[in-house]
Amino acid sequence: MTKDIETFVTPYYEVKGFSPTEKLFVMTDLHGCSQAMSRLLKHYDGSSKVVFLGDAIDRGPDSYGVVKKLLELDALCILGNHEYISLAKLYPEKEYNKKWGPIWNVVNGGHNTLDSFFDAIENGAEYTENKNDIRVPKIYDDYIRRCQSHYLSGNILFTHAGIPPQGDVKFYEDPLDPEHFDDKFLWWRPSTHLERYRYEPRIFNGQKVFSVSGHTPTNPGFVRQEYGIELDTGHVLKLALEIEPDSDRTNCRYRIIGTLCSEVHPCENICPSVTVEQIFTTIKRCIEERALLKGCNYGWH
Numbered sequence: 364m365t366k367d368i369e370t371f372v373t374p375y376y377e378v379k380g381f382s383p384t385e386k387l388f389v390m391t392d393l394h395g396c397s398q399a400m401s402r403l404l405k406h407y408d409g410s411s412k413v414v415f416l417g418d419a420i421d422r423g424p425d426s427y428g429v430v431k432k433l434l435e436l437d438a439l440c441i442l443g444n445h446e447y448i449s450l451a452k453l454y455p456e457k458e459y460n461k462k463w464g465p466i467w468n469v470v471n472g473g474h475n476t477l478d479s480f481f482d483a484i485e486n487g488a489e490y491t492e493n494k495n496d497i498r499v500p501k502i503y504d505d506y507i508r509r510c511q512s513h514y515l516s517g518n519i520l521f522t523h524a525g526i527p528p529q530g531d532v533k534f535y536e537d538p539l540d541p542e543h544f545d546d547k548f549l550w551w552r553p554s555t556h557l558e559r560y561r562y563e564p565r566i567f568n569g570q571k572v573f574s575v576s577g578h579t580p581t582n583p584g585f586v587r588q589e590y591g592i593e594l595d596t597g598h599v600l601k602l603a604l605e606i607e608p609d610s611d612r613t614n615c616r617y618r619i620i621g622t623l624c625s626e627v628h629p630c631e632n633i634c635p636s637v638t639v640e641q642i643f644t645t646i647k648r649c650i651e652e653r654a655l656l657k658g659c660n661y662g663w664h
Contacts, residue, residue, distance in 0.1 A: 374618065380613070380614065381519060381614070382518065386410075387411055387412050388411045388414070389603060389605075390602075391594045391602075392578065394426075394472070395419075395423025396424075399623075401432075402622040406605070411607075413437070417523035421471055422471075422627050423626045424479065427480055427482070427500060439511070439514055441521060447538060447546050448466060451467065452495075454493065480498065484500060507539065520565065521576070524552065525593070526576075531569065552578070559585065561591035563590060576591070579595060580597040582656055583596055596621075599623060599624055600622070600624065600646055602620065603619070604617055605617060621647065621650070
């Protein structure tokens with residue numbers, strides 16, 4: 364990625380009838396990409412509550428660094444499916460589905476996380492050792508224990524994977540209680556256009572909510588929706604959301620911050636016929652105009 368391209372920031376967009384209780388800075392699905400995280404945080408004001416929607420770990424090279432920074436920011440963290448499946452490997456004394464351990468390690472990028480943890484421990488990070496002789500950094504245990512299933516601020520609902528449009532949803536809070544925790548909403552993905560695009564407010568606890576989520580890699584043209592925001596656009600583009608209430612907390616406004624990310628897949632290899640500068644400009648325009656981005660594989664499929 365060229366040095367003169369770091370982040371873009373959209374204009375502010377108004378949302379009528381929905382508002383959080385305070386100003387928030389929201390990130391999701393960083394997947395060990397601490398450099399992209401640092402670039403997004405250049406636009407953090409230093410005082411807003413930070414909300415993280417899950418999947419801090421796996422695939423990228425620095426899961427430890429991402430988790431460490433979230434704790435330093437005192438972020439409100441929501442559990443992602445990647446954190447959840449790591450628990451079978453890292454907390455074997457709990458009765459998690461044992462199939463998740465090998466799947467996490469081999470398929471979902473868990474080996475990248477373990478490498479990052481190993482490097483941190485070798486450099487002096489505190490750790491505990493589980494019954495399978497795997498060393499788990501203390502900060503990861505601290506991070507997992509602060510993770511929630513969701514966060515409702517005013518009538519803005521923050522989840523990892525979103526919620527379906529049909530009916531109401533009940534979340535089970537404690538991921539370290541596998542007997543009672545229901546992980547199905549960590550994995551939910553829309554299967555139809557009507558499920559993906561929020562034409563109407565979703566319902567949570569009997570009230571209409573504006574839904575903000577990650578998890579499902581989304582074409583930039585679908586990021587901004589009528590009644591929600593999808594912040595996960597895959598490995599190559601990382602997004603943050605700044606959202607703040609108006610004076611009477613009836614309406615709100617938000618803007619999107621974006622940065623290209625080469626920590627998992629090099630941006631330059633996505634489409635050799637298109638420059639990184641062109642990719643950057645086009646993605647920003649598609650988010651602003653809600654225009655589907657077509658052509659090269661930018662990493663959300």
